[in-house]
Amino acid sequence: IAPEMASIVERHPARVVLLVADETGAAGDIEAHVSAQCHVIGGGRQVCSEHVTVNAGADALQRLPSVARPLLIGDLPTALWWETADAPPLAGELFDELATMSDLVIYDSFDWPDAVRGVIATAQWAASETTDQAVADLAWRRLNPWRRLIGESLDPAVMPGAVEQITEIVIEHGPHGLPQAWLLTGWLATCLHWQPAIGAVAPAVEVSWQFRSRRGAIRVTIRRLEEGAPEVRRISITWKMNGRAETATFAETGPRRLGVTITGREVPRRALTIPMESRATLVAEQLPELERDPLFQRSLAMARSMAEALRPS
Numbered sequence: 001i002a003p004e005m006a007s008i009v010e011r012h013p014a015r016v017v018l019l020v021a022d023e024t025g026a027a028g029d030i031e032a033h034v035s036a037q038c039h040v041i042g043g044g045r046q047v048c049s050e051h052v053t054v055n056a057g058a059d060a061l062q063r064l065p066s067v068a069r070p071l072l073i074g075d076l077p078t079a080l081w082w083e084t085a086d087a088p089p090l091a092g093e094l095f096d097e098l099a100t101m102s103d104l105v106i107y108d109s110f111d112w113p114d115a116v117r118g119v120i121a122t123a124q125w126a127a128s129e130t131t132d133q134a135v136a137d138l139a140w141r142r143l144n145p146w147r148r149l150i151g152e153s154l155d156p157a158v159m160p161g162a163v164e165q166i167t168e169i170v171i172e173h174g175p176h177g178l179p180q181a182w183l184l185t186g187w188l189a190t191c192l193h194w195q196p197a198i199g200a201v202a203p204a205v206e207v208s209w210q211f212r213s214r215r216g217a218i219r220v221t222i223r224r225l226e227e228g229a230p231e232v233r234r235i236s237i238t239w240k241m242n243g244r245a246e247t248a249t250f251a252e253t254g255p256r257r258l259g260v261t262i263t264g265r266e267v268p269r270r271a272l273t274i275p276m277e278s279r280a281t282l283v284a285e286q287l288p289e290l291e292r293d294p295l296f297q298r299s300l301a302m303a304r305s306m307a308e309a310l311r312p313s
Contacts (some may be wrong), residue, residue, distance in 0.1 A: 001018060002018060004278070006037055006039075006050075007278070007281065007284065008280050008283055008284045009049035010039050010234050011284045011287075012284060013047050013048075013049045015050045015071065015073055015261075016037075016049060016052065017052045017057070017068050018054065019067075019068060020056065020060070022056060025221075028060050029052070029060060030054060030056050030063060030064075030067060032053065032054045033053055034050065034052050034053075036049065036145075037049045037148070040103065041123065044129075050172065052071055052219065055099070056067070060181075061094055062094060064098070065097035065101070069101060073102060077103045077290055078102045078103055078104075079100055079102060079103065079287055080098050080099060080102035080104070080105045080222070081106045081107075081283055082095065082105065082107040083108070085111065085113060085120065086112065086113070086114075087112055087118030088105065088107050088125070088210075089115070089124070089125040090117070095222075099131075100158055101142050102232075103290050104134045104290055105133050105287055106136045106138065106283060106287075107122070107136075107137055107138070108138040108139060108279070109138075109139045109179035109180065109183075110138070110139055110176065110180070110230050110231070111176045111200070111230050112179055115176070115178040115179050115307070116311055118179065119179055119182060119300075119304055119307040120304055122137075123301055123303065123304030123307075124304070125183035126300055127297070134291055134293070135293075135300075136286045136289065136296070137296070138279065138283070138286070139179060139183060139231075139279075139283050140180075140299070141285065142277075142282070143180065143183060143187070143232065145258050146184060146232060146276075148272065149186070149250055149258055149259075149260055149270065149272055150237070150250060150260075152270065153250075153262070153270050159248075159262075161239075162239045162241070163243060164215055164247075165237055165239040166218055166238070167216075167217075167218060167219070167239060167240055167245075168219045168236075168238040168240070169185070169188065169219070169221070169235070169236065169237050170220075170221045171184060171220070171222045171223070171232060171234070171235050172222075172223045172224075173184065173190065173222065173224060173225065173230070173231060174224075174227070174229045174230045174231055175227070176230040177224075177230040177231050177232060178207070178222065179303065180230075180232055181232055182302075182306050183296075183299050183300065184232055185209075185302070185306065186298070186300065186306070187295065189302050190298040190299050192213065194211040194212065194213050194218060195213075196207070196209055196210075196211055196302070196305045196309065197217070198210045201258060205223070206224070207221070208221045209306060209309065223283070233252070234249065234251040235248065235249070235250040236249045237249075245310060246262065247263045249261050249262075251269060252274070253289075256273055256275075257272075257273060258271060301313065
């Protein structure tokens with residue numbers, strides 16, 4: 001994380017407290033050091049941000065919140081960027097204490113080793129009555145181009161009747177990209193007022209659900225690809241119009257280029273450029289958004305319903 005902070009604080013000058021679980025350190029030790037990150041702005045002036053790095057040995061992890069608390073600046077918003085391999089709530093009391101100090105919690109569901117457990121735990125925490133922080137998943141921000149192109153292509157003004165007649169959706173993703181695929185499905189189901197019915201899984205390969213709409217059943221299949229980045233790679237949406245099936249397929253058509261092709265109709269091809277956004281850029285863009293995103297919250301809740309259908313009984 002440390003090298004990424006430079007581009008973040010250039011946009012948002014801040015006091016950064018970097019909490020590190022140091023497995024190589026002495027079991028009960030906590031060590032800290034302070035530095036400054038400076039950059040030049042207009043008129044040759046410098047703006048500097050404070051960086052405090054705290055390393056805790058295995059037995060000292062639970063002391064990290066008490067170390068961080070007096071370092072916060074009370075009249076400024078505080079964001080917690082949770083950067084570990086597991087979902088934040090799975091850290092238990094350590095995460096809970098740090099989250100209560102924060103106005104915004106940022107995490108990334110990419111590469112979660114246990115997608116079912118992670119999504120359920122995070123959605124439960126985000127929906128809790130005691131959780132009043134804004135919550136943000138970087139995997140959701142990465143879906144912005146996909147959601148925009150789907151919305152523009154299937155808008156009733158462009159494709160009348162398509163969204164009401166959807167019968168099947170197939171989403172392909174790279175390894176460990178299941179949480180993002182669930183969020184995208186949750187977004188569609190939320191916007192179109194679908195309700196999940198049943199789920200079935202083919203181990204390590206494919207997950208299918210049945211949704212219900214006012215017009216009938218919709219089958220959603222999420223398929224894992226063997227290689228590639230852990231993100232959504234292709235989406236096919238099929239609907240029936242006048243008894244004939246039509247399919248819109250959304251996929252990258254070139255480097256950083258997302259496009260859509262529609263079978264069964266002569267329509268202009270749509271495409272848009274996917275911004276080159278590093279993880280640090282995504283975090284920097286998220287920091288000013290201190291209000292809860294209702295659409296994300298509802299999509300996460302729907303993802304939880306899908307995950308619970310696959311949880312072993």
